[in-house]
Amino acid sequence: MPYKARLRMSLVGCVEQCEKTGCVGERCFPHCKFPSDGAVVDGPWYLQEPLYLRWKQWDCQSDCRYYCMLDREKEREALGNGPVKYHGKWPFKRVYGIQEPASVALSALNLAMQFHGWLSFFILLNYKLPLKPNKKAYYEYTCLWHIYGLLSMNSWFWSAVFHSRDVDLTEKLDYSSAVALLGFSLILAILRSFNVRVEAARVMVSAPL
Incomplete structure (x- = not known):
């Protein structure tokens, strides 16, 4: 059996065993007794998984995958092998609950x-x-640059969130x-390149895109 296949089987076996034990x-x-939805089976409400764990999404499966990955990498390092991808990602180490601290920073x-x-x-x-008498800027692309700035900040914000914890959402x-x-x-x-200033023309250019 190829080495990668054996590694994958070892990882899957480790995760399955971890989820059971x-x-x-x-x-x-301790939170492996909680299912992924954060509630204990047949348990009262006060035994639900702590809110901070649910917020970070560090459920049982996540921890099992993470620590099984670390164990497999230690084994590979001992054999002189380089890192490989796990679940489509290179190995990482959490720092204060952050999944990829360098990317987040x-x-x-x-x-x-x-x-x-x-x-x-x-x-x-x-x-x-100076502003126009109606308090608007003379620069005709002001609104477009404001939108660009807000979209940029929104994009980098969610990039930081995503790299701190990679879940589907x-x-x-x-x-x-x-x-x-x-x-x-x-x-x-x-x-901007074609100096489109008329509002109707801007809409016509943007609509097909």
Whole structure:
């Protein structure tokens, strides 16, 4: 049997055993007696899984997969083998409950820079440059850049959330936010490159996209 197939079978066996016993080696997880929906079978409400665990989604299966992955990687390292992907991801180590701390830090930094840029743009237009008599900016692309800034901040926010905990919901929010930002960036690039100023023309350009 190929080595990768044996590794996969070993990992699957470890996870299945952990879900039954609540332990990986000598490490046991008290919340493995809770099902994934956070409630104890035939148990009263006060025995429900703690709220912070449900919020972080560190359920029994997640912990079993994580620690089985770490054990398999220790075995591979002892044999002189390099890391492999588990469940489509490279091995990672949690830091204070954060799944991918480096990615979270970089996403948060991008979010901070986007916020700084948007805030600087807002202050420049509203407090440093002259305004029209109706209190609107002379710059005709103001609204579009505000939308771009908000979409950028939204995208990096969900990127940080997704990398802190990869579940189905955070994955969809991260990817959909990124797609929305890329789509609007394309629209904005076209409008700005061709200097489209008429509102009706902007709508006509954006509609097919």
